[in-house]
Amino acid sequence: MKTLLKRFLAFFCLTCTTIFVHAQQVDLFKLQDSASAAEDKNKTERTLNTFYSTRLVTTQTVEITGKGSMDFRINHRFSPLNQGFYNLFGLDFVSARIGFDFGLSDNLMIGIGRTGTNKEGDAFLKYRVLRQQSGEKNVPVTISLLGAMAYRGIRYSDPTLNVKTKDRMYYTAQVMIARKFNEHTSLQISPTYTRYNRKLFLTGGSQDLFSIGFLARQKISKRVSINAEYFVQTQRFDGTYNPLSIGVDIQTGGHVFQLHFTNSIGMNEHTFIHETFGSWGKGDIRYGFNISRIFTLGGKKK
Amino acid sequence: MKQIKVLAILVTFLFIGYQAEAQKIFGTRNGRITFESPTDGDVKAVNNEVTSRIADNGQLTFSLLMKGFKFKLAEMQEHFNDQYAESTKFPRADFKGNIANLKEVNFTKDGSYKVSVKGDLTMHGVTKNVTVNGVVEIKGGKPAARGSFVINLKDFKIDASSVTEKVEVEVSCQYQ
Numbered sequence: 001m002k003t004l005l006k007r008f009l010a011f012f013c014l015t016c017t018t019i020f021v022h023a024q025q026v027d028l029f030k031l032q033d034s035a036s037a038a039e040d041k042n043k044t045e046r047t048l049n050t051f052y053s054t055r056l057v058t059t060q061t062v063e064i065t066g067k068g069s070m071d072f073r074i075n076h077r078f079s080p081l082n083q084g085f086y087n088l089f090g091l092d093f094v095s096a097r098i099g100f101d102f103g104l105s106d107n108l109m110i111g112i113g114r115t116g117t118n119k120e121g122d123a124f125l126k127y128r129v130l131r132q133q134s135g136e137k138n139v140p141v142t143i144s145l146l147g148a149m150a151y152r153g154i155r156y157s158d159p160t161l162n163v164k165t166k167d168r169m170y171y172t173a174q175v176m177i178a179r180k181f182n183e184h185t186s187l188q189i190s191p192t193y194t195r196y197n198r199k200l201f202l203t204g205g206s207q208d209l210f211s212i213g214f215l216a217r218q219k220i221s222k223r224v225s226i227n228a229e230y231f232v233q234t235q236r237f238d239g240t241y242n243p244l245s246i247g248v249d250i251q252t253g254g255h256v257f258q259l260h261f262t263n264s265i266g267m268n269e270h271t272f273i274h275e276t277f278g279s280w281g282k283g284d285i286r287y288g289f290n291i292s293r294i295f296t297l298g299g300k301k302k
Numbered sequence: 303m304k305q306i307k308v309l310a311i312l313v314t315f316l317f318i319g320y321q322a323e324a325q326k327i328f329g330t331r332n333g334r335i336t337f338e339s340p341t342d343g344d345v346k347a348v349n350n351e352v353t354s355r356i357a358d359n360g361q362l363t364f365s366l367l368m369k370g371f372k373f374k375l376a377e378m379q380e381h382f383n384d385q386y387a388e389s390t391k392f393p394r395a396d397f398k399g400n401i402a403n404l405k406e407v408n409f410t411k412d413g414s415y416k417v418s419v420k421g422d423l424t425m426h427g428v429t430k431n432v433t434v435n436g437v438v439e440i441k442g443g444k445p446a447a448r449g450s451f452v453i454n455l456k457d458f459k460i461d462a463s464s465v466t467e468k469v470e471v472e473v474s475c476q477y478q
Contacts, residue, residue, distance in 0.1 A: 026327060028361040029398045035353065036365050036394060043367075045393075049384045066376025103376065183390065222385050251385070252464065294377045 044135035050142055050180040051188075052225060053256045053292055054101060054109070054126075056215045057245040058264065058272045059229045061188060062144040062178040064128050065103035065111075070297050073099045073113070075267045075290045082283035090286060097267035102297075107131075115267050122268040124148035124172075132180060146174040148269045156200070167198035172269035178215075188215040192231070194270050202275075204238035211273050223251040227260070231273050243276040245288075258290040326409060328445050328477035329355040335366060335473050337453070339466035347371040347382070354475045356438075356445055360404035362419055364397040364473070386455075386462045387426060395425040399434070407438055414439045419449065428458045436473065446476045 051061040054071065065071045075097040079090035087093065099113030107128040114121050130143040150170040156163050171194070178188035190213035199207060211233040219225040230244045247260025263280050266272030278284025333352030339345035349370040356362050368389040373379040383389040399421020401407060407415040419434045436449020450472045455462050 026325065026357070028327065028355050028357050028363045032353075032355065032363040032365055032396065032398065036396065039353075040393065045369075045390070048380055048390070066380070069375065069377055106376075294375075296375050 042136050044133050044137045047132035047134070047142065047180050050132065050178050050186045051215075051217055052249045052251055053258065055258070055290065055292075056188075056217065056227050056229050057247045057258065057260045057262060057288075057290075058243075058267055059190060059213050059215055059231075060124075060126060060144075060146050060174065060176065060269075061215065062128060062142040062176045064107055064126060064144070065101045065109045066294070067103045067106050068297055069103045070295045071101040071103075071111075072293045072295060073097075073101065073290060075099070075288065077262065077265045077267065077286050077288040080278055080284045080286055082285070095265055095267070113268065115271075117265060118271070119153035120150050120268060120271070121153060122148060122150035124269075132178075141177050141179045143178075144176045146172070146176065146269075148172040148174075150268050150270055161200070163198075163200065167200065169197050170270040171195040171197075172273075174213075174269070184219040186217040189213065190215065192269070192273065194274060196270070196274075199237070202237045204236065205240075205274070206235045209274055210234045213273075217249075225249045227258075233274065237274060239277055240274065241276050241279045243272050244280055247288075255294075256290075256292040258292070260288050260290075261285050262288055326358045327355055328357075329353070330475050330477050333364065333366075333473070333475035335364070335471065337371075337469040337471045339469055341466055344375065345378070345466050345469070347373045347379070352473075352475065354447075354477070356447060356475075356477055358409040360401040360407075362397075362399050362401060362421070362447070364395075364475075366395055367393055368395060368425075369393065386460050386465070392426050395423070397421055397423045397432075399432075401438070402433075409440060409445065410443070412440050412442065417447075417449075423453075425453075426458045426460050430457055434473070444477055447473065448475075449473045 051063050054061055054063045054065055077095045079087055079093040081089045083090050095117045097113050097115040099111055101109055101111035103109050110125050112123045124146060126144055126146045128144040130139060132142040133139045152168045172192060174190050174192045176188055176190045178186060180186045192211045192213060194209045196207045211231045213229060213231045215229045217225050217227050227247045227249060231242055233242055241263060243262065243264035245260050245262035245264065247258055250257045263278035263284050264272040264276040265286060266275055331353050332350060333354040334348065334350050335352050336348045349366050351370045352364055352366045354364045368387045369383055371382065373382065399419045402418045402420050407417060415438045417436055417438050419436065422429050423432045432451060434449045434451045436447060439446045450470065453469050453471055455467060
């Protein structure tokens with residue numbers, strides 16, 4: 001009886017051991033699932049593509065041109081639509097800005113450009129100080145800073161104006177605060193300060209101007225978005241309006257096409273914010289488009 | 303008494319038997335997976351942070367973050383994550399497979415063994431059965447795995463037809 005009991009016990013132990021050993025057999029598939037889940041819990045996810053491009057329509061977004069990339073941008077603004085059929089609703093005349101942007105690091109870019117209207121050259125530097133991210137470390141917004149300057153090169157025929165070089169300079173400082181709410185919707189506000197060293201042919205307003213830009217991006221498909229931007233100025237030059245632009249971005253590989261309607265002809269900061277003489281109400285709406293093509297600098301390229 | 307002795311010996315033997323059968327697992331967190339378009343050499347990325355495990359029972363797993371793929375062009379990397387892989391929605395790609403010809407692999411003996419791995423590849427929310435031919439190399443008791451295969455992007459509902467239809471994937475892992 002005793003032996004039998006012992007035998008039984010031994011058998012029991014053996015069975016247990018067998019089960020135990022079997023349990024020790026790790027299922028790699030399950031192991032991977034639990035390991036991945038644990039890892040995902042602790043990771044911080046950077047928000048990408050708050051906007052498609054470094055400009056929404058004309059306004060700078062928080063985005064930075066990729067490091068080592070050159071962005072060749074051509075912006076066009078046609079004449080107002082209300083000029084009628086004789087000017088083919090404005091399409092007979094176009095003002096253009098040709099620009100080159102360079103991504104210097106992950107968060108720093110510079111750009112130069114030339115605008116036909118008033119023969120202006122401009123240069124800017126944009127730095128991203130904070131990036132939106134979620135997960136273990138949460139950052140709700142992306143913040144970038146912009147410093148821009150422009151030189152108005154047009155010849156003034158009136159010698160009594162006595163225009164000096166410094167009178168041709170314009171400066172802009174802007175803080176951009178943006179949040180991508182979801183895959184589709186991004187908003188940005190841009191408090192802006194602009195300095196006019198001299199008001200030439202402008203009355204009212206001030207040499208020191210403050211404004212706030214409001215930008216919105218709504219994606220309607222993976223490659224198409226609808227954009228709007230609007231600036232509220234605290235002081236305005238006589239005869240100017242707040243600029244409002246509504247547009248569509250179409251993204252194809254390395255190109256971004258931006259088509260829009262705007263009441264503004266300026267394509268650098270000080271002109272489009274503060275020198276918009278067209279009014280949406282009166283039909284001074286211009287058709288415009290931007291083309292952006294990204295090239296890679298350095299290294300071999302096909 | 304004798305019976306118990308026999309039994310004890312039997313148990314011990316069985317236990318040893320099970321001990322010997324206890325599985326060996328090797329893993330790495332720095333596996334390398336690259337992919338390249340056969341039509342456009344610029345479409346090329348590498349992920350050096352692949353988690354992978356291999357067991358001598360033939361199980362083989364890989365897991366990686368799509369955002370871990372690094373491209374030479376920053377813009378291309380953004381497009382990859384934003385428009386093609388949709389990495390925010392589908393952050394991970396994952397493979398769970400078995401070595402089909404496990405009998406030909408001796409994990410305890412140094413050598414190079416040709417293997418065929420069959421399993422499920424999950425990417426972009428789609429799971430598909432794939433077969434990968436590769437090599438398992440045992441050196442000093444540590445395995446390494448290499449293999450390559452072609453992914454038809456359409457199979458995973460990734461619409462990148464304007465860029466490339468297929469990518470060639472290369473896997474290389476040294477396990478510890």
